[in-house]
Amino acid sequence: MERLLIVGANTRPVAEAAYDLGFEVYSASYYCPVDFDFYHERRCILKQGPLRSSGRFHERFRSFQLSDLAGDFLDEVDGIIVLSGGFPEDFPPRKIIGNKRTRRIENKYTLYKRLRRRFKVPVTYKLDDMEEAWEIQRQEPEKRFLIKPLWGSGGFGVSFLSNVREVSRGSFILQEFIDGLHLSASVLSTGRDAITVLTSRQLIDTSIGVWEGNFVYVGNIVPAPYPEIKEIGEDVIRSLSLLGSNGVDMVLSSRGVYVIEVNPRIQGTFECAQLSLGVNMLSAHISACEGELIDEPLRKRYAMKRIVYAPFRCQVGDLNFLRVYDIPCRDSIIEAGEPVATLLDSHENLNILRGNVRRSFGKVIGTLTPIG
Structure with missing residues (x-):
């Protein structure tokens, strides 16, 4: 298997892992973060731009859009990974890697x-x-x-x-x-x-x-x-x-x-x-x-993920700094209550980890400009 299609609301993390494994990565997703570089070909539902509102996910997104978006990829790829936002029932079952029925x-x-x-x-x-x-x-x-x-x-x-x-x-x-x-x-x-x-x-x-x-x-x-x-x-x-x-x-x-x-x-x-x-x-x-479980791995570090949601309707500044992922288009508009970015970090010390993420959270919020 060489060509892998990844489908979901946000495919960046799994696409990166697939890329690291040597797969030719195809992606069909709702979000289209600017830090998503690990793909052969991708298609996104959300189109962001300066001074353009990203709208509201729950109003704009329907799961069937993913199968429509990925339609041209289905004959090209060898396997399909369906993430949150999609249903494997909407894709050819013989190519699904994982549960074929989840509803x-x-x-x-x-x-x-x-x-x-x-x-x-x-x-x-x-x-x-x-x-x-x-x-x-x-x-x-x-x-x-x-x-x-x-x-x-x-x-x-x-x-x-x-x-x-x-x-x-x-x-x-x-x-x-x-x-x-x-x-x-x-x-x-x-x-x-x-x-x-x-x-x-x-x-x-x-x-x-x-x-x-x-x-x-x-x-x-x-x-x-x-x-x-x-x-x-x-x-x-x-x-x-x-x-x-x-x-x-x-x-x-x-x-x-x-x-x-x-x-x-x-x-x-x-x-x-x-x-x-x-x-x-x-x-x-x-x-x-494929029928083989890995040995139970030992923890090497603590890790933390924190999604930053917009506290108000805002324009996004430059988010290209440490620990920040799923970065939206600079100067685009994020509606109140919608995700802005994801913070990720790891450390041997849990208290230091929490402090690092807390400071990055404040830094992200500091780049947001309230708009009417």
């Missing part, structure tokens, strides 16, 4: 029904009427509930029922809120055997601009020193017969470990795993899909 996993209620008999999961309801949700809350006043979209990732649209003011349209999820640490296990699987290669602490922010009150994912710190989630992650992935690199999101509470969601694809911790473990995680994913 049954990414539908939160279908996943709940599959897991509830074997794992500790929050009580979850699929509803079509907000009045039903409020009635359940009245019947169970001792619990707090979250409203979640039936589909989606990143925590967008996830908020406390008590904060919801608008009537939902269509089906949605009402889920018991579990208070605790938000953790994740990155698991490699051959479909039968599985190994957790990394655990992480998820960073959640409920104060992101227009998403205020939503449980928005903004990054990870790896590794997370909670070995009890490793075996649970492996058991979940084996029970679902998933293949390659997959993620299991959990909450460690006073009542135990609850399984929240499963990401049946390469996860957002991809670059943190590579920085922390010194392993090309795309190579590990492909090997697992």
Whole structure:
């Protein structure tokens, strides 16, 4: 296999790993960062330019756009990696490297029904009427509930029922809120055997601009020193017969470990795993899909990822400095609550790492010019 197509909302990290492995890289993505140089050919949905608004991802993006964008590549490539934002069902199954069907996993209620008999999961309801949700809350006043979209990732649209003011349209999820640490296990699987290669602490922010009150994912710190989630992650992935690199999101509470969601694809911790473990995680994913698991790697460093969201509508300055990735076009306009860039770093000392990322965060915010 020589030519690899990578499809998703943001393909830069995996494309770079593929390039390092010697693949001829084709990419179809929503975002088109200026620091994305590792490809043979790419196509992007988002077109940025000076004084041009990037708009809002959730208003502009639909997953079918990726298959349309990649259409001309399909006969040219030998394999396809589908990342967040895409569905492998939209591409030729014989070329998919990873899970060939994921909709049954990414539908939160279908996943709940599959897991509830074997794992500790929050009580979850699929509803079509907000009045039903409020009635359940009245019947169970001792619990707090979250409203979640039936589909989606990143925590967008996830908020406390008590904060919801608008009537939902269509089906949605009402889920018991579990208070605790938000953790994740990155698991490699051959479909039968599985190994957790990394655990992480998820960073959640409920104060992101227009998403205020939503449980928005903004990054990870790896590794997370909670070995009890490793075996649970492996058991979940084996029970679902998933293949390659997959993620299991959990909450460690006073009542135990609850399984929240499963990401049946390469996860957002991809670059943190590579920085922390010194392993090309795309190579590990492909090997697992071919039936071979790598030995459990030892942590070499702590690693941290932090997504910077625009605190206001702004014009972007020069972001070409240390630790900053997924850089938008200079002088382009980013709407409030939309991602500006990604911060990545690693260090042997966790406190120094946190300090480095915090300073870089402030530096990025300092380059943003508020505009009306």
